[in-house]
């Protein structure tokens with residue numbers, strides 16, 4: 441089965457086109473004011489994508505008003521909840537929005553993986569991401585976790601791998617984890633929040649070769 445890629449934190453037509461041209465399965469838009477990748481929903485909605493491409497909005501403990509507005513204005517096919525959302529909150533979001541819901545699970549130790557089980561039957565996908573230091577962004581920091589922690593773990597849901605991936609390490613990450621979907625943000629940037637079309641192309645090429 442081929443491996444697919446989500447290119448996250450996009451904000452320009454050129455970088456969205458690079459993701460599409462590279463064969464990405466999903467593009468991501470960040471709706472979190474503290475992030476250098478924050479974008480207003482209307483602007484994300486103007487970024488055109490073909491119908492087969494998933495459009496995922498990244499949120500951190502969002503309220504219902506933001507979610508409802510962003511799903512419509514940015515034409516999202518899914519939301520990625522990257523905060524401290526409980527299983528009950530994820531279920532409520534899913535029922536309210538009716539789009540795919542991904543739940544990020546921050547990982548530093550093997551015990552951290554256990555949190556994923558709470559979302560069985562509730563979320564559509566788990567996104568394993570590196571746990572970031574307190575007081576920093578909960579994602580998009582270019583940090584990776586020990587991919588070997590996933591070895592032998594019984595995944596409760598379809599899942600994706602993120603955290604510190606780039607063109608140089610993604611093949612190794614896929615080899616170790618057997619991930620079928622990988623997600624990148626800062627690894628395809630020239631500076632925080634500034635996506636680089638050549639890095640997006642290189643990342644997609646590395647994923648396609650797996």
Ligand SMILES: O=C(O)c1ccccc1N[C@@H]1O[C@H](COP(=O)(O)O)[C@@H](O)[C@H]1O
Pocket residue numbers: 448449468470472475476477498499500522567569577578579580581582583602603604605623624625626627
């Ligand atoms: O990208 C952000 O700014 C961001 C902000 C808040 C929560 C999540 C965010 N990004 C997500 O973090 C992971 C890993 O990113 P990276 O590749 O390590 O930079 C990815 O899923 C982004 O979607």
